[in-house]
Amino acid sequence: xxxxxxKGGREAIENAARAFRFEQVKGESSPLAVExxxxxxxxxxxxxxxxxxxxxxxxxxxxxxxxxxxxxEASFMLRAFxxxxxRLGYSLPQSAAEMRVIRRISAAFKEIPGGQILGPxxxxxxxxxxxxxxxxxxxxxxxxxxxxxxxIPSAEPLPESFPKIVEMLHREGLLMREDNSRxxxxxxxxxxxxxxxxxxxxxxxxxxxxxETGGLLALAYSNMRGFGMVHPTVGELRVGYMPVRVMNxxxxxxxxxxxxKVTEAEIxxxxxxxxxxxxxxxxxxxxCFGHNETKAISMAVLDRSTLAxxxxxxxxDQEFVLxxxxxxxxxxxxxxxxxxxxxxxxSALDRLRKSQEEKE
Amino acid sequence: xxxxxxxxxxxxxxxxxxxxxxxxxxEGAKREIRRKTLKAVAIPGxxxxxxxxDMPVARGWGTGGLQLTLSLIGTDDILKVIDQGSxxxxxxxxxxxxxxxxxxxxxxxxxxxxxxxxxxxxxxxEHLKDGQILVFQVPIPEPLRDxxxxxxxxxxxxxxxxxxxMWLFLYEDIVRYREISIGARYPVMVxxxxxMDPSPIPRWDVPRLHQADTLYLFGAGRExxxxxxxxxxxxxxxxxxxxxxxxxxxxxxxxTRCGRDDTYLDExxxxxxxxxxxxxxxxxxxxxxxxxxxx
Numbered sequence: 001x002x003x004x005x006x007k008g009g010r011e012a013i014e015n016a017a018r019a020f021r022f023e024q025v026k027g028e029s030s031p032l033a034v035e036x037x038x039x040x041x042x043x044x045x046x047x048x049x050x051x052x053x054x055x056x057x058x059x060x061x062x063x064x065x066x067x068x069x070x071x072x073e074a075s076f077m078l079r080a081f082x083x084x085x086x087r088l089g090y091s092l093p094q095s096a097a098e099m100r101v102i103r104r105i106s107a108a109f110k111e112i113p114g115g116q117i118l119g120p121x122x123x124x125x126x127x128x129x130x131x132x133x134x135x136x137x138x139x140x141x142x143x144x145x146x147x148x149x150x151x152i153p154s155a156e157p158l159p160e161s162f163p164k165i166v167e168m169l170h171r172e173g174l175l176m177r178e179d180n181s182r183x184x185x186x187x188x189x190x191x192x193x194x195x196x197x198x199x200x201x202x203x204x205x206x207x208x209x210x211x212e213t214g215g216l217l218a219l220a221y222s223n224m225r226g227f228g229m230v231h232p233t234v235g236e237l238r239v240g241y242m243p244v245r246v247m248n249x250x251x252x253x254x255x256x257x258x259x260x261k262v263t264e265a266e267i268x269x270x271x272x273x274x275x276x277x278x279x280x281x282x283x284x285x286x287x288c289f290g291h292n293e294t295k296a297i298s299m300a301v302l303d304r305s306t307l308a309x310x311x312x313x314x315x316x317d318q319e320f321v322l323x324x325x326x327x328x329x330x331x332x333x334x335x336x337x338x339x340x341x342x343x344x345x346x347s348a349l350d351r352l353r354k355s356q357e358e359k360e
Numbered sequence: 361x362x363x364x365x366x367x368x369x370x371x372x373x374x375x376x377x378x379x380x381x382x383x384x385x386x387e388g389a390k391r392e393i394r395r396k397t398l399k400a401v402a403i404p405g406x407x408x409x410x411x412x413x414d415m416p417v418a419r420g421w422g423t424g425g426l427q428l429t430l431s432l433i434g435t436d437d438i439l440k441v442i443d444q445g446s447x448x449x450x451x452x453x454x455x456x457x458x459x460x461x462x463x464x465x466x467x468x469x470x471x472x473x474x475x476x477x478x479x480x481x482x483x484x485x486e487h488l489k490d491g492q493i494l495v496f497q498v499p500i501p502e503p504l505r506d507x508x509x510x511x512x513x514x515x516x517x518x519x520x521x522x523x524x525x526m527w528l529f530l531y532e533d534i535v536r537y538r539e540i541s542i543g544a545r546y547p548v549m550v551x552x553x554x555x556m557d558p559s560p561i562p563r564w565d566v567p568r569l570h571q572a573d574t575l576y577l578f579g580a581g582r583e584x585x586x587x588x589x590x591x592x593x594x595x596x597x598x599x600x601x602x603x604x605x606x607x608x609x610x611x612x613x614x615x616t617r618c619g620r621d622d623t624y625l626d627e628x629x630x631x632x633x634x635x636x637x638x639x640x641x642x643x644x645x646x647x648x649x650x651x652x653x654x655x
Contacts, residue, residue: 009448010457079414086386192392194409194584197512319511329582332419336499339421339451343444343481343641346627347562348543350608358538 024068037061046261046290047071051327052078053191053210055260055289072212076328082191090187092245092254096264096287097164101240106165108233108268114162119239120291165236166266166283175268176280197319201303204322208302209288212327213295219325220298223305223315230305232267232284232297239263239291263288265296269304282307383430384462389413393431393586397577400588405550406518407501412584422455422480423581425497429459429478432493432577438466440474445482445624445641452480469644481544483565485623485642488574490591496559498580501587503547503557523555526598534603546605549596550589563607564624569595615640618649 025031038045038061048060052075059081063074103119106112136144169175188203190210195203208216223230241259248255265286271279284304286296302321311317324330381387389411396410415423433439441456443449447469455478456467468474471484480497488494504514507525517523526547533540544560548569558569559578569576569589576589589595599605614621616637623645625638640646 009446009450009453013450013454076414076418077416080416083385083389083413083415084380086388189411191413192411194411196409196515197510323511328414329419332421332423333499333582334420335418336420339480340444340449341481341560342626343562343624344544344560346625346641347564347608349627351539351541351543354609355537355539355541 032065034058034061034065037064043291044069044071046292047213047295048074048078050289050292050295051075051210051212052082053289054078054082072327072331075212076331079328087192089246091257092247094242094245095164096238096242096262097167098161099238099240099242099262099264100160100259101158101162101238103239104162104236106234106236108165108235112165112236113168114159117158117162162238164266166268169235169268169281173278174281176282195322199318199322204306204318205285205287205299205303207322208286208299208325211295211299211322211325212330213292213298215325215327215330216298216302217294219315219321220301220305223301223313227313228305228315229308230267230269230284230301232269232301232304234297235266235268235283237263237265237293237296239293261290263290263292263296265293265300267297267300267304380462382463383433383459384416385413385427385430390431393427396586397428397431397588400577400586401575401590403554404589404593405548405554405556405587407580407585407587409584410586412581415581417455417458419582420499421451422478422497424579424583424586425478425480425495425581426455426459426579427581428495428577428579428586429476430462432495433459433463433465433476435463435465437475438468438473440468440471440477440484440644441479442477442482442484442642442644443480445484445626446643448643470648471642471644481560481562482624482641483561483568485640485645488568488572490573493575493577496561496576496578498557498559498578498583498585500545501557501578501580501583501585503545503555518554521553526555530598530600534600540603547598549598551594555598556587556589556595562624563597563605566595566597566605567607571595610638613638615646618646618653620646620649 038057041061041064044064045057045060048063048071049055049057051072052060052063054060056078059078060074063077064071066077067073101117101119103121104114104117106116166175170177186200186202188200188206190203190206195207199207222228224232240261242262243256244258244260245254245256247253267284267286268281269284271281282304284300284302286299286301286303288295288299302315305315306318306321308316311320314320383390385393392411396408400406400408412424413427415426417423417426429439439456439459441447441452441459443452446452447456459465460467471477471486471488474492476493476495477484477488478495478497483494502511502514504517504523504526507529508514508517517525530540533542544562545557546563546566547555548558548566550556558566571592571594572589573591575591578585578587580586597605608624610621610625613625615623615625617639620640624641626641628637628639629635630637640649
């Protein structure tokens with residue numbers, strides 16, 4: 001009777017792992033260096049760090065290599081790695097006004113204080129395949145770099161920081177104020193506690209900062225397209241480096257320990273009237289690790305859409321949004337249906353047969 | 361702290377003990393999981409939220425059970441892992457190998473020898489004793505999920521013991537199909553208070569939850585819930601006076617391997633003849649029976 005394996009599970013999965021590894025090495029090309037991935041596939045690295053919720057470019061690049069470029073799997077590896085590390089502390093809250101900006105734009109105003117800085121973006125590139133890249137070698141790579149550096153027009157260096165557009169709107173009384181009275185110790189930690197609903201804003205923002213780009217995009221798009229009411233104006237979108245500061249336990253003064261690249265989006269949406277107050281615009285906020293504008297904007301739209309008191313679409317329902325956009329949870333559950341389910345199927349068969357008998 | 365360069369060489373092999381702590385999860389997290397487990401034991405059938413950690417095994421593949429096992433296991437424990445009743449099912453092998461690697465504990469296929477048994481979808485056929493712990497992997501901890509999708513609402517329903525919609529669901533099923541359509545994952549009432557999802561075990565196993573000698577722990581990693589049935593707890597499947605709970609009907613069938621007619625059976629289609637045959641779902645018990653018969 002050869003239809004069911006009684007023994008051999010161990011051997012089977014070991015062989016499957018070998019076959020998977022073989023797929024990576026069967027071609028004749030030289031192995032990818034982790035640093036090549038980090039430098040040349042930086043947007044993939046950024047995405048993995050964001051969804052894996054760990055700012056570690058080298059580990060992210062390694063994970064991308066190890067998973068043959070499956071970014072969900074790579075993010076998953078970073079998360080699993082975090083589990084093995086103790087929690088040493090929390091960094092201090094930081095205003096994005098301190099960001100060392102490499103790109104910032106506002107769709108709300110033609111001119112903004114500090115100016116529109118396009119920075120490194122592919123937004124206005126024609127999506128035409130560049131066949132030169134197909135044959136690029138080391139020398140060509142270097143030449144391009146040197147030429148680009150030589151061609152850069154001598155511009156004044158960017159200022160250390162830029163004023164926040166949203167702050168201007170606040171000063172003019174055009175925006176609803178968020179309640180910022182909560183202290184730092186009230187900040188929820190989604191890695192240490194299970195979400196409960198309604199989730200606090202800190203819990204919601206953390207969840208979305210870790211969420212899968214595609215998941216956030218799908219729900220945000222549903223809202224913008226018609227199953228919702230958020231018609232976003234990008235108040236400000238920034239990409240740049242945020243300082244990370246922690247409190248020195250001995251001197252009790254803040255210490256700069258490094259910086260992380262982030263994308264921040266603030267979207268302005270339709271006005272609302274508070275009770276007995278003047279109508280004001282409302283704001284949606286998005287921030288994620290790395291350069292990932294789609295994610296930051298989607299997050300900002302969903303931050304705003306889930307403020308709805310009476311949700312009438314999926315993207316307005318906080319529980320719906322937060323519980324279904326975590327890529328690592330979703331992908332795990334989706335794929336678990338590949339596991340054997342014959343015991344439960346047998347149980348269902350028993351019910352069906354009995355029910356069919358009853359009908360006869 | 362491990363240097364970055366070390367990570368290039370440590371592919372979860374010999375160096376794993378140097379790199380990862382005993383039982384993988386950091387000690388602070390283990391302590392939290394144990395505390396939540398104690399709470400679960402103190403309130404039978406109540407789903408305790410916990411800060412579920414990311415495991416190197418995918419969500420939905422047993423991470424809740426795995427976190428319970430890893431937080432409880434000590435060096436003198438003997439571990440058994442099954443999936444669909446089988447020790448050799450690929451996912452069971454994977455989980456057992458992982459726990460072995462990060463703890464070096466002894467493993468066994470013999471239900472009676474194990475101190476901790478992690479399971480997916482079955483309770484072993486052999487009697488479980490005082491001192492053994494059965495850890496269930498749970499995909500959907502919420503028994504009310506099929507009648508109410510919102511977590512916020514189901515939490516309220518549990519708090520108020522508002523279970524009318526569940527009863528109505530069962531009643532409508534009977535009206536429609538003359539049978540309750542739930543196969544596995546049959547809802548139970550625990551200690552007369554909470555309706556609980558017993559994980560996707562077949563109904564065959566449900567009576568084993570009642571007044572057991574063993575501690576049953578349930579872990580849902582993705583949904584971040586732990587719950588428990590302590591030993592000697594009242595566990596009743598939901599049923600009506602005029603429509604009783606019934607287990608799967610295997611009458612007239614027996615295992616073609618060991619010959620038993622008192623176990624949960626897997627139905628197989630024979631390649632050659634195309635006929636249906638049956639074998640025990642609990643493979644180690646089946647093998648034990650065969651060995652005993654051979655003696």
